[in-house]
Amino acid sequence: MVKKIVLLCSLLVFALCTYGQKPFATVSLNRTYAFEQQPIKATIKVYSPTWFTDGLEFGELKVNGAFIIPFTNSVAGNEIINNHSYAMITYYYLVFPYKVGELEFPELEMTAFIPPKGDFEGKPTTLRTSSKVIHVRSLPASDKPAFVANSAYLNDYWNKDFKNLKVGDVLERTVTVTGFKTIANFIPSIAIDSVTYAKRYLNSNLTDQQIDNKKETLKSTRTEKYSYLFTKAGDYEMPGSEITYFNPFTGKYKTVRSKAMKIHVDTSSNLGIVGSIADSLAALQPSIATDDTPKVPLKEQIIEFIVEHKYQLLAVVIFLIVYKRLFRLLRILLFRMKEKRRMYLLSEGYAFKKALQKSRSKNPYLYLQRVYNWLLHTQEQQVSITQQAKEVGDEKALKKHQELFKALNSEGIKNVPSSFSSFSSVLIHLRNRIQNLKKKRTSKLEDWD
DSSP: OHHHHHHHHHHHHHHHHHHHTSOEEEEEESOSEEETTOOEEEEEEEEESSOOSSOOEEOOOOOTTEEEEEEEEEEEEEEEETTEEEEEEEEEEEEEEOSSEEEEEOOOEEEEEEOOTTOOSOEEEEEEOOOEEEEEEOOOOOSSOEEEOSEEEEEEEESSOSTTEETTOEEEEEEEEEEESSOGGGOOOOEEOOOSSEEEEEEEEEEEEEEETTTTEEEEEEEEEEEEEEOOOEEEEEOOEEEEEEETTTTEEEEEEOOOEEEEEEOOSOTTHHHHHHHHHHTTOSOOSOSOOOOOOHHHHHHHHHHHTHHHHHHHHHHHHHHHHHHHHHHHHHHHHHHHHHHHHTSHHHHHHHHHHHTTOSOHHHHHHHHHHHHTOOOSSSOOHHHIIIIIOOHHHHHHHHHHHHHHHTGGGTTSOGGGOSHHHHHHHHHHHHHHHGGGOSSOOOOOO
16 A cells, blocks of 8 residues: 555656646736726746747637737746746736626637757647636726726817917817827717807827837827817807826826817908808818928927836936935945044054054154153043053053053163163153153143053
C-alpha cells in the first residue's frame, strides 16, 4: 500500500513538473464589477519555457454586450514560476460593456510559435485562456443624456465673430466633445437650446477615436457642426452648449458647458434672399461657411494638455515639493555640521589633540608651544580635561595625560637644553610660563599638577 502511494505521488510530481515546463496563457481583469460603459482592462499573458520565434496569432475575440478595443503593442519580458524561467509576452484589451447584467469574457484561442527545448525552429502551438465573468450594473438615474468617462471637456467656437451681424447672415458653429477612457459611440448628441431669432441646421456629426498604444490610453471625440441663419433683428443671447458625463471613480455626474454670448442683429435691405438661403440649407447643400479653418482657443489647448498629462504634472509637483523640503533639510544639516566643526576647533579637546600629535615632532619647542596652547585654553562653563583626569575620574582623560607626560619625558625632550633635562624641570618651566601669561587671560586656569 505504501509503495502504491509513493508511486502515485511520484507520478503527480512528475506530471506537475512536466506541466510547469509547457507553454500556457492566462487572462486577468482589473475589475469584475463595473458600471455600464466603464472600461475594463483585460491583460493576456503568454508564457514559453524557451522563447517566441514570431508574433502571436489571436482568434476572434467577441464579448456579447460589450465593445472590444485592442492595444496593438506587446510587452516582452521574463518571469519565474515554480522555480522555472519563462519568456513572456503581454497584450492588453479594453472591454466596454453596454448591457447591464452578467457578461462572459470568453476563452481566447491563440497560436504561438515556440521552439521545443534543444531546438531553434518555432513550432505552432495552440493555447487557450480561461473564461471570466463580469458583473455590470446600471448608472445612477439622471435627467440628462450622459456617457461614462474618466474626464471630458467641450470646445465651442464659431467661424466668424458676432460683429456687424445682419438678418440673412449665416454663421457656422463647431462643437467638439472630448472624452478620455471612453469610445465615441457612447458620446451622446450635444445639447444646445433652440432660438427664435435664427434657424439652426445640422451640417455634420462626426466621431473619432485615438488609441495611444504606448501609454495605453483612449481618447474619443464627437464633433457637430451647425449653421445658423439669422432671421430677426434685435438684441439676443446665443445659448451655450453642454454635455454631461459620469465619472465611475467619484460616482457622480458632471456637466461641462460653454458660455452664452450677447449678440446684436441689424436689419438687412435684401430680405428676399433669406428664403433662398433657408431652402439651400434645408436641402443639406455643401457647407456655406468660409474656408477659414477655425482655430482651437489657447485656453482649450491648455486644458487638453493638462488633462492628457495630469499624472506627469502631478509627479512634477510632488518632485518640486519634496526637493524644496529636502533642500531646506540639507541646508539645516550643513549649518549644524559647520557649527559643530567650528565649536570643535575652538574646544580644549582639539587643542589637547594637537599637543599629542606634536609629541612626535623632532622640534621640542613646537611641541611645547602646542602644550602651552592647551594649558592656556579658555574654559567657559566647561570641565577641563585636567579636571576630568583628577577629579571626575575619567579614565580616558587620565590616559591622555599619561601619553602627554610620557612624550614630554622621552622623545620630545631629547634635544632640549640641559635646563630641561628632567621631567620635573619641564613642568616647572611650563608653570613659570603659565604664571607669566596668567594676567593676560580672563579665564581661570585649573591647577593640573
